[in-house]
Amino acid sequence: MRILLVGLFALLSACAGGGPNGLANATQQAVPAGYAVSGEYTGTYTCPQGNTDLDLKILSNPNSPDLQYAIFTFGPPNSDLINDPQGSFLMSGRAGPSEGLELQPVSWIKEPLFYTMVPMSGMSADGGASFTGTIDSTGCGNFQLSNIAGASSSPYQAWFAAAPQLTSAQTGTILSDLRSKDITISPDVFGQYITDYMKINAAGSTSGNTADAETFIEQAEPYREKGLTVDQAVYYSTNNIAYDDIATFNASKQQYDANKAAALQQCGGNVSYDDITQLSPYSIEGRCFEISATRISQWLNQGSALVADFGLLLDFPNTQQTNTFYNILVIGEGPYSYQAASGAALTIPRAQVLVYLNETLEIPAPPGPTK
Numbered sequence: 001m002r003i004l005l006v007g008l009f010a011l012l013s014a015c016a017g018g019g020p021n022g023l024a025n026a027t028q029q030a031v032p033a034g035y036a037v038s039g040e041y042t043g044t045y046t047c048p049q050g051n052t053d054l055d056l057k058i059l060s061n062p063n064s065p066d067l068q069y070a071i072f073t074f075g076p077p078n079s080d081l082i083n084d085p086q087g088s089f090l091m092s093g094r095a096g097p098s099e100g101l102e103l104q105p106v107s108w109i110k111e112p113l114f115y116t117m118v119p120m121s122g123m124s125a126d127g128g129a130s131f132t133g134t135i136d137s138t139g140c141g142n143f144q145l146s147n148i149a150g151a152s153s154s155p156y157q158a159w160f161a162a163a164p165q166l167t168s169a170q171t172g173t174i175l176s177d178l179r180s181k182d183i184t185i186s187p188d189v190f191g192q193y194i195t196d197y198m199k200i201n202a203a204g205s206t207s208g209n210t211a212d213a214e215t216f217i218e219q220a221e222p223y224r225e226k227g228l229t230v231d232q233a234v235y236y237s238t239n240n241i242a243y244d245d246i247a248t249f250n251a252s253k254q255q256y257d258a259n260k261a262a263a264l265q266q267c268g269g270n271v272s273y274d275d276i277t278q279l280s281p282y283s284i285e286g287r288c289f290e291i292s293a294t295r296i297s298q299w300l301n302q303g304s305a306l307v308a309d310f311g312l313l314l315d316f317p318n319t320q321q322t323n324t325f326y327n328i329l330v331i332g333e334g335p336y337s338y339q340a341a342s343g344a345a346l347t348i349p350r351a352q353v354l355v356y357l358n359e360t361l362e363i364p365a366p367p368g369p370t371k
Contacts, residue, residue: 045143097128284332
Protein backbone atom coordinates (compact mmCIF):
# COMPACT_ATOMS: atom_id res chain seq x y z
CA MET A 1 0.00 0.00 0.00
CA ARG A 2 1.42 3.41 -0.99
CA ILE A 3 0.92 5.98 1.78
CA LEU A 4 1.02 9.70 1.05
CA LEU A 5 2.83 12.33 3.07
CA VAL A 6 1.09 15.49 1.88
CA GLY A 7 0.50 18.79 3.67
CA LEU A 8 -3.20 19.39 3.05
CA PHE A 9 -3.32 22.58 5.08
CA ALA A 10 -0.89 24.89 6.84
CA LEU A 11 1.79 22.89 8.62
CA LEU A 12 0.66 22.10 12.14
CA SER A 13 3.04 20.57 14.69
CA ALA A 14 1.86 17.69 16.88
CA CYS A 15 4.52 17.01 19.47
CA ALA A 16 4.93 13.39 20.57
CA GLY A 17 5.19 13.38 24.33
CA GLY A 18 5.57 17.17 24.51
CA GLY A 19 8.92 18.90 23.88
CA PRO A 20 12.38 17.67 22.89
CA ASN A 21 12.68 15.25 25.82
CA GLY A 22 9.36 13.65 24.98
CA LEU A 23 10.38 13.31 21.35
CA ALA A 24 13.70 11.72 22.34
CA ASN A 25 11.92 9.22 24.56
CA ALA A 26 9.42 8.39 21.84
CA THR A 27 12.23 7.91 19.32
CA GLN A 28 14.14 5.65 21.69
CA GLN A 29 11.05 3.55 22.34
CA ALA A 30 10.44 3.20 18.60
CA VAL A 31 13.85 1.68 17.87
CA PRO A 32 13.58 -2.15 17.72
CA ALA A 33 15.63 -4.13 20.24
CA GLY A 34 19.18 -4.83 19.11
CA TYR A 35 19.25 -2.01 16.56
CA ALA A 36 21.44 1.10 16.64
CA VAL A 37 22.18 4.01 14.34
CA SER A 38 24.73 2.93 11.72
CA GLY A 39 24.42 5.92 9.41
CA GLU A 40 22.74 9.33 9.26
CA TYR A 41 21.85 11.37 6.18
CA THR A 42 20.41 14.83 5.64
CA GLY A 43 18.88 16.36 2.55
CA THR A 44 15.58 17.33 0.99
CA TYR A 45 12.60 15.86 -0.82
CA THR A 46 9.50 17.23 -2.55
CA CYS A 47 5.84 16.45 -2.01
CA PRO A 48 2.70 18.60 -2.51
CA GLN A 49 3.60 20.71 0.54
CA GLY A 50 6.77 21.77 -1.33
CA ASN A 51 10.47 21.37 -0.71
CA THR A 52 10.99 19.67 2.67
CA ASP A 53 14.04 19.05 4.84
CA LEU A 54 14.78 15.42 5.67
CA ASP A 55 16.95 13.60 8.20
CA LEU A 56 17.20 9.82 7.72
CA LYS A 57 18.85 7.64 10.36
CA ILE A 58 19.68 4.07 9.31
CA LEU A 59 19.33 1.46 12.08
CA SER A 60 21.17 -1.85 11.81
CA ASN A 61 21.60 -5.03 13.78
CA PRO A 62 24.62 -7.30 12.99
CA ASN A 63 22.50 -10.33 13.88
CA SER A 64 19.82 -9.39 11.32
CA PRO A 65 21.75 -8.19 8.24
CA ASP A 66 18.76 -8.62 5.90
CA LEU A 67 16.54 -6.15 7.75
CA GLN A 68 17.29 -2.52 8.45
CA TYR A 69 15.10 0.10 10.05
CA ALA A 70 15.19 3.86 9.55
CA ILE A 71 13.83 6.97 11.22
CA PHE A 72 12.41 9.44 8.71
CA THR A 73 12.34 12.95 10.24
CA PHE A 74 11.01 15.93 8.27
CA GLY A 75 10.18 19.62 8.50
CA PRO A 76 10.04 22.85 6.48
CA PRO A 77 13.28 24.25 4.98
CA ASN A 78 15.89 25.30 7.55
CA SER A 79 13.92 23.86 10.45
CA ASP A 80 15.40 22.26 13.58
CA LEU A 81 14.96 18.59 12.77
CA ILE A 82 16.81 17.50 15.90
CA ASN A 83 14.85 19.27 18.60
CA ASP A 84 11.64 20.34 16.91
CA PRO A 85 10.85 18.39 13.75
CA GLN A 86 7.46 18.63 12.14
CA GLY A 87 7.11 14.88 12.12
CA SER A 88 8.93 11.58 12.18
CA PHE A 89 8.16 7.91 11.70
CA LEU A 90 9.80 4.49 11.72
CA MET A 91 10.50 2.63 8.46
CA SER A 92 11.75 -0.86 7.65
CA GLY A 93 13.38 -2.55 4.68
CA ARG A 94 16.86 -2.56 3.22
CA ALA A 95 19.48 0.17 3.20
CA GLY A 96 23.05 -0.13 2.04
CA PRO A 97 25.61 0.92 -0.59
CA SER A 98 24.80 -1.99 -2.90
CA GLU A 99 21.09 -2.61 -2.42
CA GLY A 100 20.22 1.08 -2.11
CA LEU A 101 17.21 2.25 -0.12
CA GLU A 102 13.98 0.27 -0.15
CA LEU A 103 12.05 1.48 2.88
CA GLN A 104 8.40 1.19 3.86
CA PRO A 105 6.70 3.09 6.70
CA VAL A 106 5.95 1.24 9.94
CA SER A 107 4.62 3.60 12.61
CA TRP A 108 4.56 7.24 13.65
CA ILE A 109 6.97 8.60 16.24
CA LYS A 110 5.66 12.17 15.98
CA GLU A 111 2.50 12.53 13.90
CA PRO A 112 1.46 15.96 12.59
CA LEU A 113 -2.10 16.74 11.50
CA PHE A 114 -3.08 16.08 7.89
CA TYR A 115 0.03 14.04 7.07
CA THR A 116 0.48 10.38 6.28
CA MET A 117 3.66 8.33 5.97
CA VAL A 118 5.38 7.54 2.66
CA PRO A 119 7.72 4.87 1.28
CA MET A 120 10.97 5.72 -0.47
CA SER A 121 13.40 4.03 -2.84
CA GLY A 122 16.77 5.07 -4.20
CA MET A 123 20.34 4.13 -5.02
CA SER A 124 23.88 5.17 -4.15
CA ALA A 125 26.50 5.78 -6.83
CA ASP A 126 29.36 6.36 -4.38
CA GLY A 127 29.30 3.38 -2.05
CA GLY A 128 26.84 4.82 0.46
CA ALA A 129 28.18 8.37 0.82
CA SER A 130 24.94 9.69 -0.67
CA PHE A 131 21.59 8.48 -1.98
CA THR A 132 19.16 9.79 -4.58
CA GLY A 133 15.74 8.45 -5.45
CA THR A 134 12.02 9.03 -5.23
CA ILE A 135 9.35 9.39 -2.60
CA ASP A 136 7.01 6.71 -3.91
CA SER A 137 3.66 8.45 -3.53
CA THR A 138 1.33 10.39 -5.80
CA GLY A 139 2.30 14.04 -6.01
CA CYS A 140 5.77 13.53 -4.54
CA GLY A 141 9.09 13.75 -6.33
CA ASN A 142 12.76 13.11 -5.78
CA PHE A 143 14.95 13.11 -2.69
CA GLN A 144 18.68 13.78 -2.23
CA LEU A 145 20.58 12.66 0.87
CA SER A 146 24.21 13.04 1.95
CA ASN A 147 25.99 11.24 4.75
CA ILE A 148 26.67 13.43 7.78
CA ALA A 149 30.43 13.92 8.20
CA GLY A 150 31.79 11.54 10.79
CA ALA A 151 28.82 9.18 10.66
CA SER A 152 29.09 5.76 9.10
CA SER A 153 27.29 5.74 5.74
CA SER A 154 26.49 2.04 6.07
CA PRO A 155 27.17 -0.85 8.43
CA TYR A 156 30.10 -1.73 6.14
CA GLN A 157 31.62 1.74 5.81
CA ALA A 158 34.08 1.29 8.66
CA TRP A 159 35.80 -1.45 6.75
CA PHE A 160 36.50 0.62 3.63
CA ALA A 161 39.48 2.28 5.31
CA ALA A 162 40.88 -1.14 6.18
CA ALA A 163 40.69 -2.12 2.51
CA PRO A 164 42.28 0.77 0.61
CA GLN A 165 42.55 -1.25 -2.60
CA LEU A 166 38.78 -1.66 -2.60
CA THR A 167 36.69 1.48 -2.89
CA SER A 168 33.35 1.77 -1.14
CA ALA A 169 31.60 1.41 -4.52
CA GLN A 170 33.54 -1.80 -5.21
CA THR A 171 32.59 -3.09 -1.78
CA GLY A 172 28.96 -2.40 -2.58
CA THR A 173 29.36 -4.40 -5.79
CA ILE A 174 30.80 -7.33 -3.85
CA LEU A 175 27.87 -7.35 -1.41
CA SER A 176 25.34 -7.10 -4.22
CA ASP A 177 26.93 -9.95 -6.17
CA LEU A 178 27.11 -12.14 -3.08
CA ARG A 179 23.42 -11.57 -2.34
CA SER A 180 22.59 -12.59 -5.91
CA LYS A 181 24.19 -15.93 -4.98
CA ASP A 182 22.16 -16.17 -1.74
CA ILE A 183 25.16 -15.23 0.41
CA THR A 184 24.24 -12.61 3.01
CA ILE A 185 26.71 -11.77 5.76
CA SER A 186 26.66 -9.35 8.66
CA PRO A 187 28.81 -6.20 8.67
CA ASP A 188 31.07 -7.72 11.31
CA VAL A 189 31.69 -10.90 9.30
CA PHE A 190 32.18 -8.89 6.11
CA GLY A 191 34.77 -6.75 7.88
CA GLN A 192 36.68 -9.80 9.05
CA TYR A 193 36.69 -11.21 5.51
CA ILE A 194 37.95 -7.93 4.06
CA THR A 195 40.68 -7.70 6.71
CA ASP A 196 41.88 -11.23 5.92
CA TYR A 197 41.61 -10.56 2.20
CA MET A 198 43.78 -7.46 2.42
CA LYS A 199 46.41 -9.32 4.48
CA ILE A 200 46.61 -12.05 1.86
CA ASN A 201 46.51 -9.49 -0.94
CA ALA A 202 49.42 -7.63 0.65
CA ALA A 203 51.37 -10.90 0.60
CA GLY A 204 50.75 -11.16 -3.14
CA SER A 205 48.40 -14.15 -3.00
CA THR A 206 45.43 -12.35 -4.54
CA SER A 207 45.01 -9.88 -7.37
CA GLY A 208 43.36 -7.22 -5.19
CA ASN A 209 40.38 -6.62 -7.46
CA THR A 210 36.65 -6.78 -6.82
CA ALA A 211 36.06 -10.13 -8.52
CA ASP A 212 38.93 -11.71 -6.60
CA ALA A 213 37.62 -10.43 -3.25
CA GLU A 214 34.14 -11.70 -4.09
CA THR A 215 35.48 -15.16 -4.95
CA PHE A 216 37.58 -15.11 -1.78
CA ILE A 217 34.45 -14.67 0.37
CA GLU A 218 32.31 -17.00 -1.73
CA GLN A 219 34.78 -19.86 -1.29
CA ALA A 220 35.24 -19.32 2.45
CA GLU A 221 31.63 -18.77 3.48
CA PRO A 222 30.52 -22.47 3.25
CA TYR A 223 33.20 -23.32 5.83
CA ARG A 224 32.00 -20.57 8.18
CA GLU A 225 28.40 -21.69 7.79
CA LYS A 226 29.46 -25.08 9.17
CA GLY A 227 30.70 -23.54 12.39
CA LEU A 228 34.26 -22.38 11.72
CA THR A 229 35.47 -18.87 12.48
CA VAL A 230 36.14 -16.47 9.60
CA ASP A 231 39.91 -16.90 10.01
CA GLN A 232 39.58 -20.68 9.94
CA ALA A 233 37.22 -20.58 6.95
CA VAL A 234 39.71 -18.41 5.06
CA TYR A 235 42.63 -20.63 6.07
CA TYR A 236 41.14 -23.91 4.83
CA SER A 237 39.46 -22.51 1.72
CA THR A 238 42.52 -20.62 0.47
CA ASN A 239 44.68 -23.70 1.05
CA ASN A 240 42.21 -25.93 -0.83
CA ILE A 241 41.53 -28.21 2.13
CA ALA A 242 38.08 -29.76 1.85
CA TYR A 243 35.90 -29.40 4.95
CA ASP A 244 35.61 -33.18 5.38
CA ASP A 245 39.41 -33.47 5.29
CA ILE A 246 40.11 -30.89 8.00
CA ALA A 247 40.49 -33.34 10.89
CA THR A 248 42.89 -35.55 8.93
CA PHE A 249 44.84 -32.52 7.73
CA ASN A 250 45.18 -31.08 11.23
CA ALA A 251 46.47 -34.39 12.61
CA SER A 252 48.96 -34.76 9.76
CA LYS A 253 50.15 -31.19 10.14
CA GLN A 254 50.55 -31.50 13.90
CA GLN A 255 52.76 -34.57 13.44
CA TYR A 256 54.65 -32.94 10.58
CA ASP A 257 55.34 -29.76 12.55
CA ALA A 258 56.59 -31.83 15.50
CA ASN A 259 58.93 -33.85 13.27
CA LYS A 260 60.28 -30.73 11.58
CA ALA A 261 60.80 -28.95 14.92
CA ALA A 262 62.76 -31.94 16.20
CA ALA A 263 64.84 -31.95 13.03
CA LEU A 264 65.61 -28.24 13.23
CA GLN A 265 66.63 -28.61 16.86
CA GLN A 266 69.51 -30.83 15.74
CA CYS A 267 71.09 -27.94 13.84
CA GLY A 268 70.20 -25.00 16.08
CA GLY A 269 67.14 -23.99 14.07
CA ASN A 270 69.18 -22.57 11.20
CA VAL A 271 68.66 -23.71 7.60
CA SER A 272 71.04 -22.82 4.78
CA TYR A 273 69.79 -22.56 1.21
CA ASP A 274 73.33 -22.67 -0.21
CA ASP A 275 74.05 -25.39 -2.75
CA ILE A 276 75.61 -28.03 -0.54
CA THR A 277 77.37 -29.61 -3.54
CA GLN A 278 79.30 -26.37 -4.08
CA LEU A 279 80.60 -26.19 -0.51
CA SER A 280 83.69 -27.73 0.98
CA PRO A 281 82.82 -31.19 2.35
CA TYR A 282 84.79 -30.24 5.44
CA SER A 283 82.58 -27.20 6.22
CA ILE A 284 79.12 -28.76 6.30
CA GLU A 285 79.12 -30.86 9.46
CA GLY A 286 76.24 -29.94 11.78
CA ARG A 287 74.69 -27.49 9.28
CA CYS A 288 71.16 -27.92 7.93
CA PHE A 289 70.32 -27.56 4.25
CA GLU A 290 67.10 -27.65 2.25
CA ILE A 291 67.44 -29.62 -0.98
CA SER A 292 64.88 -29.64 -3.78
CA ALA A 293 64.33 -31.65 -6.96
CA THR A 294 67.11 -34.17 -6.57
CA ARG A 295 67.58 -37.34 -8.63
CA ILE A 296 69.36 -40.37 -7.21
CA SER A 297 72.26 -41.32 -9.44
CA GLN A 298 73.41 -44.54 -7.74
CA TRP A 299 72.36 -46.54 -4.70
CA LEU A 300 75.35 -47.70 -2.66
CA ASN A 301 73.26 -49.78 -0.24
CA GLN A 302 69.69 -49.86 1.11
CA GLY A 303 70.09 -46.60 3.05
CA SER A 304 72.67 -44.56 1.14
CA ALA A 305 72.82 -43.17 -2.37
CA LEU A 306 74.82 -40.83 -4.56
CA VAL A 307 72.70 -37.94 -5.87
CA ALA A 308 73.05 -34.80 -7.94
CA ASP A 309 75.38 -36.41 -10.50
CA PHE A 310 77.65 -37.86 -7.83
CA GLY A 311 78.04 -34.48 -6.08
CA LEU A 312 76.46 -35.56 -2.80
CA LEU A 313 75.98 -38.68 -0.68
CA LEU A 314 72.71 -38.92 1.26
CA ASP A 315 71.88 -41.30 4.07
CA PHE A 316 68.14 -41.98 4.18
CA PRO A 317 66.15 -42.83 7.35
CA ASN A 318 64.33 -45.71 5.60
CA THR A 319 64.55 -47.83 2.48
CA GLN A 320 61.28 -46.63 0.95
CA GLN A 321 62.86 -43.75 -0.95
CA THR A 322 62.17 -43.56 -4.68
CA ASN A 323 64.73 -42.49 -7.25
CA THR A 324 63.41 -38.92 -7.45
CA PHE A 325 62.35 -36.70 -4.57
CA TYR A 326 61.54 -33.05 -3.81
CA ASN A 327 62.13 -30.88 -0.77
CA ILE A 328 64.08 -32.52 2.01
CA LEU A 329 65.85 -31.14 5.06
CA VAL A 330 69.30 -32.62 5.67
CA ILE A 331 72.12 -32.17 8.17
CA GLY A 332 75.72 -32.24 7.01
CA GLU A 333 77.83 -35.15 8.27
CA GLY A 334 81.18 -34.21 6.73
CA PRO A 335 83.27 -35.52 3.83
CA TYR A 336 82.82 -38.84 2.01
CA SER A 337 85.67 -40.24 -0.07
CA TYR A 338 85.31 -42.89 -2.74
CA GLN A 339 86.92 -44.06 -5.97
CA ALA A 340 85.09 -43.25 -9.18
CA ALA A 341 84.72 -45.71 -12.04
CA SER A 342 87.48 -43.77 -13.80
CA GLY A 343 89.78 -44.60 -10.93
CA ALA A 344 89.89 -41.05 -9.61
CA ALA A 345 89.71 -40.53 -5.86
CA LEU A 346 86.84 -38.15 -5.02
CA THR A 347 85.70 -36.47 -1.82
CA ILE A 348 82.14 -35.11 -1.67
CA PRO A 349 79.72 -33.82 1.02
CA ARG A 350 77.73 -36.39 3.00
CA ALA A 351 74.45 -35.57 4.69
CA GLN A 352 71.71 -37.27 6.70
CA VAL A 353 68.06 -36.80 5.67
CA LEU A 354 66.15 -35.41 8.66
CA VAL A 355 62.65 -34.88 7.29
CA TYR A 356 60.81 -34.89 4.00
CA LEU A 357 59.26 -31.47 3.47
CA ASN A 358 55.61 -31.35 2.44
CA GLU A 359 54.57 -28.18 0.62
CA THR A 360 50.93 -28.61 1.66
CA LEU A 361 51.85 -29.00 5.32
CA GLU A 362 54.39 -26.16 5.21
CA ILE A 363 51.63 -23.56 5.49
CA PRO A 364 51.26 -21.89 8.92
CA ALA A 365 49.29 -23.71 11.58
CA PRO A 366 45.48 -23.36 11.48
CA PRO A 367 44.19 -20.40 13.57
CA GLY A 368 42.46 -21.07 16.86
CA PRO A 369 40.86 -24.27 18.14
CA THR A 370 39.81 -26.63 15.38
CA LYS A 371 37.53 -29.58 15.13
